[in-house]
Amino acid sequence: MKKINLKELRTANHRVIRDINELIVLNIVREQEPVARVKIAEIAGFEPGTVTRILQQFLRKKLVYEAGLGASTPAGGRRPRYVHLNPAACCAIGVDIGAVEAVLALSDLRGELQSVKRIRNTKSPEQTLASVAEEISSLVHSSKAYRELGGIGVSLIGLIDVEQGTILEGENLGWPEPVEVGKILRSKIKDIPLFFENGARLAAMGEIWFGGPHLSGIRDLVFVDINEGVGAGIILNGQLYRGFRNGAGEFGHVCVDPSGPTCSCGSNGCLEVFASDLATVRRYVQRARISDDSAIDVKLIVELANKGDAIAIEALKETARYLGLGLAPIIYSLAPEVMVIGGKLVSAWSLIEKEVWASCAERVSQPFLHNTKILPSTLRARASLMGAIALVLAKNFAAPELF
Numbered sequence: 568m569k570k571i572n573l574k575e576l577r578t579a580n581h582r583v584i585r586d587i588n589e590l591i592v593l594n595i596v597r598e599q600e601p602v603a604r605v606k607i608a609e610i611a612g613f614e615p616g617t618v619t620r621i622l623q624q625f626l627r628k629k630l631v632y633e634a635g636l637g638a639s640t641p642a643g644g645r646r647p648r649y650v651h652l653n654p655a656a657c658c659a660i661g662v663d664i665g666a667v668e669a670v671l672a673l674s675d676l677r678g679e680l681q682s683v684k685r686i687r688n689t690k691s692p693e694q695t696l697a698s699v700a701e702e703i704s705s706l707v708h709s710s711k712a713y714r715e716l717g718g719i720g721v722s723l724i725g726l727i728d729v730e731q732g733t734i735l736e737g738e739n740l741g742w743p744e745p746v747e748v749g750k751i752l753r754s755k756i757k758d759i760p761l762f763f764e765n766g767a768r769l770a771a772m773g774e775i776w777f778g779g780p781h782l783s784g785i786r787d788l789v790f791v792d793i794n795e796g797v798g799a800g801i802i803l804n805g806q807l808y809r810g811f812r813n814g815a816g817e818f819g820h821v822c823v824d825p826s827g828p829t830c831s832c833g834s835n836g837c838l839e840v841f842a843s844d845l846a847t848v849r850r851y852v853q854r855a856r857i858s859d860d861s862a863i864d865v866k867l868i869v870e871l872a873n874k875g876d877a878i879a880i881e882a883l884k885e886t887a888r889y890l891g892l893g894l895a896p897i898i899y900s901l902a903p904e905v906m907v908i909g910g911k912l913v914s915a916w917s918l919i920e921k922e923v924w925a926s927c928a929e930r931v932s933q934p935f936l937h938n939t940k941i942l943p944s945t946l947r948a949r950a951s952l953m954g955a956i957a958l959v960l961a962k963n964f965a966a967p968e969l970f
């Protein structure tokens with residue numbers, strides 16, 4: 568395994584703490600505009616001085632502007648000026664390299680996607696990344712309509728070195744490791760900053776940033792990402808938590824049944840063995856007695872379930888029951904205010920929500936359960952992509968003197 572530069576990682580971690588505060592403020596402006604400073608401080612739970620400091624940076628960078636006067640306070644204080652977002656100020660390119668395909672998009676400051684491109688992974692990382700680089704170049708060309716392109720955010724799966732953009736362990740990709748994504752993309756794309764992060768962590772950022780007003784100002788959130796594997800992105804006290812050597816969030820390998828089948832990690836009965844998309848497909852294929860499973864994926868199973876297919880519904884419900892068991896240790900160890908469940912199966916949330924709650928309630932005592940909201944991702948399959956965009960926008964908000 569490649570040796571990770573811990574000093575660089577610590578710097579990056581420190582950076583992310585500030586980024587999240589700025590994301591929260593800019594997000595409140597985006598959702599509430601026009602909005603007074605005092606209201607931003609109230610929603611975010613920040614000291615007014617913190618909000619003022621962050622807004623001064625935004626004003627300098629022309630990401631927001633102030634206009635109009637609101638009502639004065641009951642105590643007769645000064646009438647507040649309203650803060651507005653300037654969406655044309657900056658755009659970002661997001662790239663989500665998943666187990667099956669890469670999805671790319673150009674986004675404005677509001678998260679409005681201008682174009683979405685998909686590239687199916689090949690067996691060769693070099694060939695796939697060459698196609699990704701080509702699409703990035705075409706999006707860079709489209710970005711000229713904006714005052715500034717903030718950079719390119721890239722979401723990667725597995726254990727990664729965020730500075731180098733290297734996948735150290737990406738078991739679901741099927742590429743020989745390590746995969747030097749950063750080195751390959753940087754050799755083809757010059758003069759535009761590229762930022763890398765783990766997909767589940769970006770999904771957590773994406774939810775806070777673009778997930779909707781109900782997540783504004785949330786400081787403790789865990790995003791549980793269900794796809795070919797199961798991973799989690801953790802935000803604690805407003806900080807993205809990476810853990811030592813970027814290893815935090817591998818809840819897919821929490822044991823839910825010691826006598827269960829063997830997992831890719833070598834242990835038995837991990838959550839991932841029962842709740843990943845692969846597990847759901849396997850379950851459906853067995854029960855529906857399908858001999859050729861090449862055309863079956865979770866998207867199809869969700870579609871069938873939403874049309875009332877009993878086998879598809881039962882396959883998803885069983886996944887949901889295991890998922891509920893896997894959420895218990897997260898609630899007990901981290902006590903998040905919100906857990907957001909992401910992935911394709913979320914499109915059948917109304918069918919599985921009860922199972923998730925019921926099996927979680929078997930393991931978690933009422934006071935803990937009541938303190939936690941379990942919500943479906945509003946960004947669905949795009950959470951990591953939107954997080955990659957948020958990562959770029961966040962990097963651009965920090966004033967140089969704070970580096």
Ligand SMILES: [Zn+2]
Pocket residue numbers: 819820821830831832833834837839
């Ligand atoms: Zn495992």
